[in-house]
Amino acid sequence: xxxxxxxxxxxxxxxxxxxxxxxxxxxxxxxxxxxxxxxxxxxxxxxxxxxxxxxxxxxxxxxxxxxxxxxxxxxxxxxxxxxxxxxxxxxxxxxxxxxxxxxxxxxxxxxxxxxxxxxxxxxxxxxxxxxxxxxxxxxxxxxxxxxxxxxxxxxxxxxxxxxxxxxxxxxxxxxxxxxxxxxxxxxxxxxxxxxxxxxxxxxxxxxxxxxxxxxxxxxxxxxxxxxxxxxxxxxxxxxxxxxxxxxxxxxxxxxxxxxxxxxxxxxxxxxxxxxxxxxxxxxxxxxxxxxxxxxxxxxxxxxxxxxxxxxxxxxxxxxxxxxxxxxxxxxxxxxxxxxxxxxxxxxxxxxxxxxxxxxxxxxxxxxxxxxxxxxxxxxxxxxxxxxxxxxxxxxxxxxxxxxxxxx
Numbered sequence: 001x002x003x004x005x006x007x008x009x010x011x012x013x014x015x016x017x018x019x020x021x022x023x024x025x026x027x028x029x030x031x032x033x034x035x036x037x038x039x040x041x042x043x044x045x046x047x048x049x050x051x052x053x054x055x056x057x058x059x060x061x062x063x064x065x066x067x068x069x070x071x072x073x074x075x076x077x078x079x080x081x082x083x084x085x086x087x088x089x090x091x092x093x094x095x096x097x098x099x100x101x102x103x104x105x106x107x108x109x110x111x112x113x114x115x116x117x118x119x120x121x122x123x124x125x126x127x128x129x130x131x132x133x134x135x136x137x138x139x140x141x142x143x144x145x146x147x148x149x150x151x152x153x154x155x156x157x158x159x160x161x162x163x164x165x166x167x168x169x170x171x172x173x174x175x176x177x178x179x180x181x182x183x184x185x186x187x188x189x190x191x192x193x194x195x196x197x198x199x200x201x202x203x204x205x206x207x208x209x210x211x212x213x214x215x216x217x218x219x220x221x222x223x224x225x226x227x228x229x230x231x232x233x234x235x236x237x238x239x240x241x242x243x244x245x246x247x248x249x250x251x252x253x254x255x256x257x258x259x260x261x262x263x264x265x266x267x268x269x270x271x272x273x274x275x276x277x278x279x280x281x282x283x284x285x286x287x288x289x290x291x292x293x294x295x296x297x298x299x300x301x302x303x304x305x306x307x308x309x310x311x312x313x314x315x316x317x318x319x320x321x322x323x324x325x326x327x328x329x330x331x332x333x334x335x336x337x338x339x340x341x342x343x344x345x346x347x348x349x350x351x352x353x354x355x356x357x358x359x360x361x362x363x364x365x366x367x368x369x370x371x372x373x374x375x376x377x378x379x380x381x382x383x384x385x386x387x388x389x390x391x392x393x394x395x396x397x398x399x400x401x402x403x404x405x406x407x
Contacts, residue, residue: 021393021394022048022049022050022051022057022317023035023036023039024036024039024048024050024057024059024292024293024317024319024321024322025051025292025293025319025321025393025394026393027321027393027398029388029390030255030258030259030262030287030288031325032321032322032325032326036059036319036321036322036325036326037322037325037326039057039059039322040059040060040319040322040323040326040327041326043059044058044059044060044062044063044306044327045057045058045059045060045063045305045306045307045308046308048317050293050296050315050317051293051317051394051396052296052315052317053315055296055314055315055316055317056308056310056314056315056316056317057316057317057319058316058317058318058319059319059322059323059326059327060322060323060327061323061327061344061346062327063305063306063318064294064318064319064320064322064323064346064350065323065346065350065351066305067297067305067316067318068294068297068318068346068349068350068351068353069350069351069352070351071099071100071351071352072300073299073300073301073303074297074298074299074300074303074316075099075297075298075299075300076096076097076098076099076103076295076296076297076353077097077098077099077298092230092232092233092235092236094106094236094237094239094240095107095110095353095356096240096295096349096353097240097295100352103352103353106233106237107352107356109221109224109225109228109229110221110237110356111356112224113217113220113221113224114217114356114357114359114360115359116359119359119360119363121215122158122161122162122360122363123363123367125158125161126158126363126364126367126368127367127371129154129157129158129161130154130367130368130371130372131371133149133150133153133154133157134150134371134372134375136149136150136153137149137150138375138407141406141407142406142407143382143404143405143406143407144382144404144405145402145403145404145405146253146254146257146403146404146405147250147254147400147401147402147403148402150253150368150372151250151253151254151257151403152174152246152250154249154253154364154368155245155246155248155249155250155253155364156170156174156242156246157170158249158360158364159241159242159245159246160173161216162216162217162241162360163216163217163218163238163241164208164214164216164217164218164219165204165238169200173197173200173242174242174246175193176193176194176196176197176200177193177197177242177243177246179193180193180194180197197239198235198239201235201238201239202231202235204238205218205231205234205235205238206231208222208234209222209231218234218238221234222234241357244396244397245357245361247290247397247399248290248291248361248397249361249364249365250399251288251290251391251397251398251399251400252284252285252288252290252361252365253365253368253369254399254400254403255288255290255398255399255400256284256288256365256369257369257372257379257403257405258388258400258403259284259287259288259336260280260284260369260373261379261380261381262336262385263336266280266336266337266338267373269338269339270338270373271373271377274370276338276339277366277369277370278362278366279338279339279340279341280338280369281362281365281366281369282340282343282345283336283337283338283340283343284365284369285324285345285347285348286324286325286343286345286347287324287325287336288347288398289320289321289324289325289345289347289398290397290398290399291320291321291347291396291397291398292319292320292321292393292396292398293317293318293319293320293321293396294317294318294320294346294349294350294353295353296315296316296317297315297316297318298313298314298315298316299311299312299313299314299315299316300312320346320347320349323345323346324345324346324347348361375407376405376407377407378406378407379405379406379407380405380406380407381403381404381405381406382404382405382406383404388400388402388403389401389402
C-alpha cells in the first residue's frame with residue numbers, strides 16, 4: 001500500500017530546524033528516513049551527532065542490545081564531568097538513571113509490585129477509566145480530537161490511580177508537569193510550574209508516609225519497606241513515571257491508532273480476530289517506537305566494540321527507533337503486520353534497565369485499543385492525512401499534536 005504523504009512537523013519557538021536534528025531521531029510521520037536504514041545496514045556503530053553533541057551512535061539491533069546489556073562497561077548515569085557528579089545528577093527513585101547497586105536496590109523494591117499478577121488488580125480500574133474517557137470522546141463528537149479526550153487523559157488517570165493520587169488533582173498536576181517541560185514557555189512560568197509540581201509530590205508522599213493504608217503502589221512500597229525507601233525515592237519514582245510514562249503512553253495511543261488507520265487491512269483483521277490484540281500491541285511497540293533513543297550510556301573504561309575503541313568517558317547513543325524499524329529480523333521489509341507474533345523489538349529497552357512498568361503498559365494498551373475499536377466500528381480520520389501535525393522530532397518522546405477522528 002502506498003503510504004500517505006506527511007506534513008512537516010510544526011516548528012515551535014526555540015526548536016531546532018528539522019535538518020539540524022540527528023538522522024536517528026528524524027522520521028517522516030511514522031517512518032524512518034532512508035538514510036537511517038542505510039546507516040543501520042552499513043555503519044551500525046559509528047561516530048555521529050546526538051542531542052548531547054559528538055558521540056558514538058548504535059543503530060544496529062545487535063549493537064544496541066549489546067550496549068544496553070553491558071552494565072559493567074557502560075554507565076546509565078547522566079553525563080557529567082566526573083563520576084561523582086554523574087551519580088549526583090541521577091534522579092532518585094528512577095531505575096533508568098541509576099547503575100547498580102542503587103539500580104538493584106530500587107528494582108528489587110519495585111519489581112514485586114509491578115508483576116503481571118499484581119497488575120491485574122489495575123485491570124478493572126483501567127477498564128473504568130477507558131470507558132469513562134470514551135464516553136467523553138463520544139459526547140464531544142461526532143468528530144473530536146482523540147488526544148485531548150482520550151490519548152492524554154487515559155494514561156494520566158491510570159498513573160494517578162496507580163500511585164493513589166486523587167483523581168481531582170490530576171488535571172492541574174498534569175498541566176504543571178507538561179508546562180514545566182516546555183522549552184518555548186516564559187522562564188518564570190515554566191519554573192513556577194516545575195516548583196508547583198515537585199511541591200505537590202513532596203506533600204503527597206509525606207501524607208502517604210503518615211498513613212500508607214491504601215492499595216496503591218506508594219502505600220504498598222511504604223508498608224513493605226518503610227524507612228528503607230526514602231521520600232526522595234518515592235518522589236523520583238512518581239516524577240519519572242508521570243513525566244516519561246505519560247508521554248510514552250499518550251504517544252502510543254495516538255500514533256498507534258494512526259498506524260491502525262493507515263493499514264485498513266490490519267485494522268479489519270484485528271476487528272475480525274480480537275484475540276490478536278496482544279500481538280498487535282507488540283507490533284505497535286516495534287513500529288511506532290515513540291522513544292527514539294535509550295538513555296545515553298557512558299563508557300566507564302576504554303572499550304573495544306564493533307571494530308572501534310570507545311574511550312572512557314565517551315557517550316554512546318542507542319537508537320531504539322533504528323533497531324526496531326530497520327533491523328528487526330522478523331520484519332526485514334518493515335511491513336506492519338499484527339500476525340507477526342513475538343519480535344525482538346526494544347520498545348521497552350533491554351537488559352537490566354528493561355522497563356519495569358512493561359506489564360502495566362501492555363495491559364493499558366490492550367484495553368484502550370480494544371475498547372476504542374469496539375466503541376467506534378466506523379473509526380476514521382476526520383481530516384485529510386496530510387493535515388496531521390506531529391510533535392517536534394527533537395523531543396525525547398515522539399507523538400502527535402492532535403488526532404481528529406470521526407466515527
